[in-house]
Amino acid sequence: MRNLLIVTIALTGLVACNSMDKKPGALSDEQRRNALKDSSNYTTIKWLDSTDRDLGTAKEGAKLEIKYRFKNTGTHNLVISDVKASCGCTTPDWPQTPIPPGQEDVIKAVFDSENKPGTNRKEIHVLANTLPQSSTTLSFTVQINK
Numbered sequence: 088m089r090n091l092l093i094v095t096i097a098l099t100g101l102v103a104c105n106s107m108d109k110k111p112g113a114l115s116d117e118q119r120r121n122a123l124k125d126s127s128n129y130t131t132i133k134w135l136d137s138t139d140r141d142l143g144t145a146k147e148g149a150k151l152e153i154k155y156r157f158k159n160t161g162t163h164n165l166v167i168s169d170v171k172a173s174c175g176c177t178t179p180d181w182p183q184t185p186i187p188p189g190q191e192d193v194i195k196a197v198f199d200s201e202n203k204p205g206t207n208r209k210e211i212h213v214l215a216n217t218l219p220q221s222s223t224t225l226s227f228t229v230q231i232n233k
Contacts (some may be wrong), residue, residue, distance in 0.1 A: 112185075114166065114183060119166055122168060123166075123214065123221055125216070128216060129163065129216050129218045130163040130164065130188065130216060130217060130218070131161040131218055132215065133158045134223070135157060136155055138223065138224070139228075140155075141227070141228050141229075144231070144232055145229055145231055146232055147200055147201065147204055147233050148200060150197055150198070150200070153195070154194070155193065155196075155225050157191065157194070158189070159190055160189075162188050163216070164185035164187055165185065165188075166215060166216045167181050167213060167215045170211060170212070171211070171212045172209065172212075173209055173210040173212070176200075176203060176209070177211065178196060179195070179211050180197075181194045182194075194211070196227075204233050206228065206229075206230050207229050207231055209227055209228075210224050
């Protein structure tokens with residue numbers, strides 16, 4: 088009985104921590120997936136920066152932050168369903184809440200150059216409720232020196 092009480096308290100704490108981590112208005116994974124299925128609510132996006140960036144050179148071990156600014160140019164809320172990097176050395180961060188028409192926001196990524204000497208070309212794949220296509224590939228290139 089005591090073990091059951093301890094497990095129940097631990098699970099309650101984990102659930103509470105998870106719900107506190109979510110931003111107000113953040114959509115659930117299911118809600119973001121469903122936004123891709125409803126083509127009547129598709130919108131358009133304009134990338135305010137180049138989707139293919141050259142970061143120049145950096146010293147090995149540096150953590151480089153890349154930002155891709157965009158604007159919802161359509162008439163419906165923009166929902167970014169998923170963002171995935173092409174490798175584990177790049178960690179993306181994106182808006183979890185819908186972006187209203189006319190609003191701007193940013194997708195960020197951090198590239199960890201540890202043990203990555205030489206030329207590195209990485210991709211970030213964005214999935215959203217956008218036309219004419221729902222996926223966009225963002226990329227960057229950086230030369231890492233020892």
